[in-house]
Amino acid sequence: MAGKRELESDRLAELAGEASADAAIQAAAMAPELDASLTVPPDLTAAAFFDVDNTMMMGASIFHFARGLAARKYFSSSDLAGFVWQQLKFRVGGREDPESVKASREQALSFVAGRSVAELVSLGEEIYDELMADRIWKGTQALAQMHLDAGQRVWLVTATPVELAQIIARRLGLTGALGTVSESENGVYTGRLVGDLLHGKAKAQAVRSLAAKEGLDLRRCTAYSDSSNDVPMLSVVGTAVAVNPDSQLREVSRRKGWEIRDFRTGRKAAKIGVPSVLGAGALAGAVAATMAYRRRVK
Secondary structure, eight states: OHHHHHHHHHHHHHHHHHHHHHHHHHHHHHSOOOOOOOSSOOOTTOEEEEOOBTTTBSSOHHHHHHHHHHHTTSSOHHHHHHHHHHHHHHHHTSSOOHHHHHHHHHHHHHTTTTSBHHHHHHHHHHHIIIIIGGGBOHHHHHHHHHHHHTTOEEEEEEEEEHHHHHHHHHHTTOSEEEEEOEEEETTEEEEEESSSOSOTHHHHHHHHHHHHHHTOOGGGOEEEESOGGGHHHHHTSSEEEEESOOHHHHHHHHHHTOEEEOOSOHHHHHHHOSHHHHHHHHHHHHHHHHHHHHHHHO
16 A cells, blocks of 8 residues: 555656646747857757756855845745745755755745736846846856857756746856746736746656757757756766766766766865755855845835
């Protein structure tokens, strides 16, 4: 009986991942195309896929967005502190538990319920300039540019809300982004997800679906991530690269012979060890600064 329940649970998780991947592909198809005029002929069968948090950007993009909304009084300091606590629970705890991640992301998405999509996208553009642009890892950006210069398409693949991921991709001159899709009705967010988080196996499914749609040869594609949770995505492409890897991904990479790129300083990498803990420290410091700022302006 227990074995049957486990099989049913695994199948439900698989179906949720497929729904998340389908929603991500549909959202990507609806996004405006970037004006990416390449100086070399396009390489139509190869592409690169980049995770965002701690891979392309220092820290959690959704938290930087939340900070920007808190500064605009979209929610209270206690709401922001609660969000930070959820982030800390799964970031410091080592391997991200899917249920904890889901609870954290749903809490992050709930604060946009009742807001218009257009309004949040406009704010996302502002907040990117204020809090995210300076947090892009230059080394990772250079890797993305290397693929673009080779005529390849470059996609972000992230659990971050797709609208925010698309802003980051557009600002970096990338091809597009796959992200978690928030439900909206008549242009207004409901605060619920379409499918589930684009996380873990769902990312791998989204990459496979995009490859089928775009005619990509996954054996010629490359994927980049910092987290062991992205081993499924890293495993579906011909070349996998660990960027600022957590301890588990570093171990897997050494075992599988995957390339490792670490853009953190040697001192930070040695002292902190995993980017998830670095992200947690940044989250705690950021919320303290934001709350102090809000006290000053009251």
